[in-house]
Amino acid sequence: MNLSNLTIKEATLGLKKKKFSSNQLVKACLDKIKKVEKKLNAFITINENGAIDQANNCDLYFKKFGEGIFEKKPLLGIPIAIKDLFSTKDLKTTAGSIIINKYIPPFDATVVKKLKNAGAIIVGKTNEDAWGHGSSGENSDHGPTRNPYNLERVPGGSSSGSGAAVASGECFMATGTDTGSSVRLPAAYCNLVGIKPTYGRVSRYGIIAMASSFDTVGHLTKTVYDNALTLEITAGKDSYDATTVPKDVPKYTHYLEKSIEGLKIGIPEEYFISGIDEKVENKILSAIKQLQKLGGKVNKISLPHTEYAMATYYILVPSEISSNLSKFDGIRYGDERELFGDEAKRRIMLGTYTLSSGYYDAYYLKAAKVRTLVKRDFEEAFKKVDVLIAPSSPTLPFKIGEKAADPLQMYLSDIFLCPVNLAGMPSLNVPMGFIDGLPVGMQIIGQQFSEKLLYQVAYKYEEATQYYKISPKI
Amino acid sequence: MKKKSKKIILSRQEILHLAKLAKLRLTENEVQKFQKQLSAIVDYFSKLNEVNTDNVEPVSQITELVNENVDDEINSIRILSLEETLKNSKSKNNDFFKVKSIF
Numbered sequence: 376m377n378l379s380n381l382t383i384k385e386a387t388l389g390l391k392k393k394k395f396s397s398n399q400l401v402k403a404c405l406d407k408i409k410k411v412e413k414k415l416n417a418f419i420t421i422n423e424n425g426a427i428d429q430a431n432n433c434d435l436y437f438k439k440f441g442e443g444i445f446e447k448k449p450l451l452g453i454p455i456a457i458k459d460l461f462s463t464k465d466l467k468t469t470a471g472s473i474i475i476n477k478y479i480p481p482f483d484a485t486v487v488k489k490l491k492n493a494g495a496i497i498v499g500k501t502n503e504d505a506w507g508h509g510s511s512g513e514n515s516d517h518g519p520t521r522n523p524y525n526l527e528r529v530p531g532g533s534s535s536g537s538g539a540a541v542a543s544g545e546c547f548m549a550t551g552t553d554t555g556s557s558v559r560l561p562a563a564y565c566n567l568v569g570i571k572p573t574y575g576r577v578s579r580y581g582i583i584a585m586a587s588s589f590d591t592v593g594h595l596t597k598t599v600y601d602n603a604l605t606l607e608i609t610a611g612k613d614s615y616d617a618t619t620v621p622k623d624v625p626k627y628t629h630y631l632e633k634s635i636e637g638l639k640i641g642i643p644e645e646y647f648i649s650g651i652d653e654k655v656e657n658k659i660l661s662a663i664k665q666l667q668k669l670g671g672k673v674n675k676i677s678l679p680h681t682e683y684a685m686a687t688y689y690i691l692v693p694s695e696i697s698s699n700l701s702k703f704d705g706i707r708y709g710d711e712r713e714l715f716g717d718e719a720k721r722r723i724m725l726g727t728y729t730l731s732s733g734y735y736d737a738y739y740l741k742a743a744k745v746r747t748l749v750k751r752d753f754e755e756a757f758k759k760v761d762v763l764i765a766p767s768s769p770t771l772p773f774k775i776g777e778k779a780a781d782p783l784q785m786y787l788s789d790i791f792l793c794p795v796n797l798a799g800m801p802s803l804n805v806p807m808g809f810i811d812g813l814p815v816g817m818q819i820i821g822q823q824f825s826e827k828l829l830y831q832v833a834y835k836y837e838e839a840t841q842y843y844k845i846s847p848k849i
Numbered sequence: 850m851k852k853k854s855k856k857i858i859l860s861r862q863e864i865l866h867l868a869k870l871a872k873l874r875l876t877e878n879e880v881q882k883f884q885k886q887l888s889a890i891v892d893y894f895s896k897l898n899e900v901n902t903d904n905v906e907p908v909s910q911i912t913e914l915v916n917e918n919v920d921d922e923i924n925s926i927r928i929l930s931l932e933e934t935l936k937n938s939k940s941k942n943n944d945f946f947k948v949k950s951i952f
Contacts, residue, residue, distance in 0.1 A: 481933035575912045588911065615927070617917040618910075686896045697871060704872075706946050708937035713874050720879070724867045725887060728859075729894075731870075738894060743907030745900050750908065783889050799911030823912060 484581025563816025
């Protein structure tokens with residue numbers, strides 16, 4: 376049995392039945408890492424000794440307390456990876472940048488703490504576009520990550536290493552952040568389930584900030600069940616992050632089997648006009664037919680401000696970035712600002728420009744108002760339908776280097792993803808098959824705090840399609 | 850709908866000024882590259898001039914939380930020790946961070 380290709384659900388069942396130990400699970404992942412890392416470059420730091428020690432502890436725990444321990448620690452003994460933007464106590468955290476190449480955080484991010492308390496084992500820290508700035512992984516100061524389904528192609532970014540690591544079986548789940556696309560795009564390009572939760576659903580405490588009015592914390596898994604299970608652990612109010620919302624966290628896994636008969640599905644017509652690859656369009660149309668077979672009722676919906684979303688996003692986000700990255704001054708940690716890569720420099724300067732006196736009203740304030748209109752579009756849509764369905768990307772995973780010289784073209788690869796972040800809504804990427812051997816993803820978008828419904832829809836679709844069973848040949 | 854005005858080009862001086870404000874030192878190659886790239890991006894922003902935003906409030910908090918306050922108390926769990934605070938710094942002197950003189 377190839378242990379590293381199991382889902383979390385299967386691995387937990389195997390641990391409970393004593394078919395294998397956590398030590399064996401961790402070693403299977405570490406073996407996989409040794410085998411494929413030279414090709415993929417999915418990790419910045421590998422926590423080999425720490426992970427094996429933790430696995431042995433988990434095995435002892437299970438021996439001592441028996442199966443009941445999984446109630447309290449639902450991820451007991453499961454190897455996971457953490458995006459290098461998350462602070463991990465005593466484990467190097469670089470944000471994908473050489474500026475803080477030697478930074479050892481003295482504390483854990485809230486999400487890291489919660490995952491550790493749930494029994495998960497951190498096998499390493501994953502590669503990413505530096506500071507989360509990018510859609511391909513190519514902006515990492517540690518070199519690009521490659522797509523495990525095709526090594527010439529990007530895995531999607533910015534959580535590029537997290538996507539490649541889960542898809543190739545280097546770990547069972549990996550965390551990511553989604554400010555504009557950064558969980559959903561790598562999930563779409565790597566045949567994975569990736570959640571961008573509602574803004575404020577998951578604490579950002581201890582995660583190096585990109586754009587604070589947008590940043591959300593998600594994760595990538597092989598299946599919908601694994602994804603729902605992880606969100607049950609990470610979501611909730613945190614007194615260390617004032618933007619977290621005091622709403623109860625449902626047991627998402629308990630509702631997955633529910634029928635979606637009568638579900639009202641909206642198809643945003645603005646997402647089907649310019650620039651979409653014909654093959655991707657055909658794929659999403661057949662996915663919609665599949666959802667109709669499962670009981671969904673389809674309606675066309677208009678999100679009229681869609682064409683302004685990217686300009687709005689690229690004014691507001693760099694503005695917040697220029698402020699958040701001003702703290703990197705080489706005094707308390709890290710090196711000098713000269714070491715920022717091109718993309719960070721571009722965004723810092725853009726943000727400095729749009730916030731400058733004389734330009735603030737024309738750019739920042741104007742964009743903050745258009746953001747209200749984009750949000751209203753979604754609110755109007757959700758008066759008529761339960762979920763919106765759209766492709767996650769207008770194109771297939773592109774070639775490494777293809778868009779590197781033209782930042783504006785790179786920005787436009789997120790055209791179906793960024794509007795959701797402007798509106799603070801949750802969105803889930805689910806695999807919808809392959810074109811020429813390359814994975815394609817579908818987005819299920821819902822109103823704020825509707826993650827439970829998104830998982831139900833995704834679960835039914837996954838049950839009918841089972842694309843997660845197609846692993847990369849690496 | 851307003852007609853699109855002429856193409857926006859950031860001047861070399863503007864690029865240098867932005868770099869200075871953001872405390873970034875740029876090479877000559879970077880100045881030229883960023884002048885071209887940032888001009889194209891800022892020009893793309895003028896698309897928003899087409900949108901009527903009269904009487905529209907800007908977004909300040911997307912889930913509409915209001916006045917989330919924290920009690921003004923010391924939380925001993927969150928306090929870092931002096932050693933933890935200083936351990937990542939290359940620029941320190943005894944128990945202090947060392948900075949260049951500002952005056």
